Amino acid sequence: MTSPRSPLAHRIARRLLPLGRSSRSALETPHAFAVSAAHVQTLEGPGPFRQALLAQIAQATRRIVLVALYLQDDEAGREVLEALYAASRARPELEIEVYVDWHRARRGLIGKVASEGNAAMYRDYTARCGEGVAIYGVPVQNRELFGVLHLKGFVIDDAVLYSGASINDVYLATQGRYRLDRYHLIRHAGLADSMVAFVQRYLRASEAVQRLDRTPLPATRELQQAIRHLRKELQHAHYQVPREALSGTDIAITPLAGFGRSGNTLNDTLLALLRQARRRVVLFTPYFNLPRPVRAVLGQLLRRGCTIDIMVGDKTANDFYIPPAQPFRKIGLLPYLYESNLRRFARAHRAHMARGQLNLWLWRDGDNSYHVKGLLIDDEIAVITGNNLNPRAWALDLENGLLLRDPSHQLVAQHEAEWAALRRHAVRLEDYHALDNPRRYPAEVRTLLRRLSRVRLDRLLNRLL
Structure with missing residues (x-):
């Protein structure tokens, strides 16, 4: 058992205990996208969520950017990967990127036999299907214990499919059981652009963020300096949001990020x-x-x-x-x-x-x-x-x-x-x-x-x- 005075306990305490109240007012700048209420849809469960995700992927013409904690090596995960590669083959000009947590992708499930994790599946698909789908691992912290990529949102062309769900059998209800979340489909070009720009500016551009579908993978310890720099960037990361005037039937939507x-x-x-x-x-x-x-x-x-x-x-x-x-x-x-x-x-x-x-x-x-x-x-x-x-x-996350x-x-x-x-x-x-x-x-x-x-x-x- 870890002593309360051990270096690990001290590091945990430093990351968890607040440094004091923030001086910024959370609502002092009410910037938001004006989105027609008709373009905001609440989906009724994991089944409709899965169907909407696959349908949007099949219809994509310009970009697909998926961000989740993980894309699992199981039936649902492979179904989504197959759909992504099919979209790439149909339209080679498509930009397809998937961002998942670096640590979570490189280990097996808790309580299961040790393995190379989901990254092994990503490499296998790249070897068989080519480079059409780029899968990135994001190390938010040096250890998974201290925090993970818990950012969410799937952007497909000008549609934002937002849920707290990741991609696996139980989240997408492919094996009879389901893990219930909330599911929303929002169609708005500006919101979609803002969410993609955030990912590309803070994640894709970081030296800490590595392709998981390629070999060799660096050890996490080799990325420590880059991870420290990424953490500093994320502490100030924000979405670019205009101040748009609302009409009588518009919803004001503001994307928000948080870290630390x-x-x-x-x-x-x-x-x-x-x-x-x-x-x-x-x-x-x-x-x-x-x-x-x-x-x-x-x-x-x-x-x-x-x-x-x-x-x-x-x-x-x-x-x-x-x-x-x-x-x-x-x-x-x-x-x-x-x-x-x-x-x-x-x-x-x-x-x-x-x-x-x-x-x-x-x-x-x-x-x-x-x-x-x-x-x-x-x-x-x-x-x-x-x-x-x-x-x-x-x-932490x-x-x-x-x-x-x-x-x-x-x-x-x-x-x-x-x-x-x-x-x-x-x-x-x-x-x-x-x-x-x-x-x-x-x-x-x-x-x-x-x-x-x-x-x-x-x-x-x-x-x-």
Whole structure:
């Protein structure tokens, strides 16, 4: 076990603890693209998301730029790669680029046999199909533990397909099971151009960002100086956004990036939006582990009388949940850790829950999993993002999101339909007693939680996960 005074623990603390409040006002420059409400579409699930992705790839004429945490070596990943190469063969002039996390692409799955990871599949496709698809690995940090590429967004010509989902069987529901996220298709040339320009300026131009579909691959240690430079660039990275006037049916859309524990535009904007809420907030997060500033703002909103709905996944809808009948592994502790966090939060706010001002929802649908995140505020603000709203996203990962401001309430029906669909597989907690008491957790879980709590490593884990 790592000593609290070890160099690794010290480095973790430096990257996680804030340096102080940012002096920038998150909403002082309300630049945005004016997008017709008719060009903003909420997709209904992973099936329509997959169909839209493949259809957009097949129709592409100029560019395809996909950014995700990973493109997996499985049926769905190969289906998308096949579609990309087919588009390249049909139109050789197409610019096709895929950006994934460097570390995630070069290892196997957690708990599985060690392997060369997804990068081996990328090299195999290049050897068989040629150079039509460029796949880049982005090392946001020197180690995956300290942060990953969590940027999201697929740009195909002038369409932006935005979801927190990555590309694999469960995200695209190709094998019967699915991991639920949110899915939006937005058609706007300026927004698409801005998102591509960000990727090309900050990622493709960096010496730290390497092609994964070619050999030999450099060792991460050879890239350390370039990675440090990339981190410095990302701390100030931003999208180029004009200030466009809205017509009566337009939505103001602002792409936002965030990286690091201070001066983070995405974090600052999320907090500012929450502080400005007047009546109602709906918050989605897959893992209940809210950053301290978010918890503080939610407490202020409750005291002001706002209604807050928070939807999280049941512990059995967590990717790392291990059913009691299966052999336990330490990674299976995580769902219980998140549920313990939720139980403490519910207990602290039991009075607000009793009068219906705070509504906590647990999502569960068979053996499927939950990965939904974002915000709905009053009837005017929506944030679609890959940000899990946890300390890791807040301080370590490279994140982005789209802020949608809807002063004429053009999208209210779409948001309400999405919210209603999510509640079909969710239950509202009456009080904190509806959640399992940690004393009734499996013996292995109780033992681990007790050991972690004894040396306060549970707090460190909450900041890293």
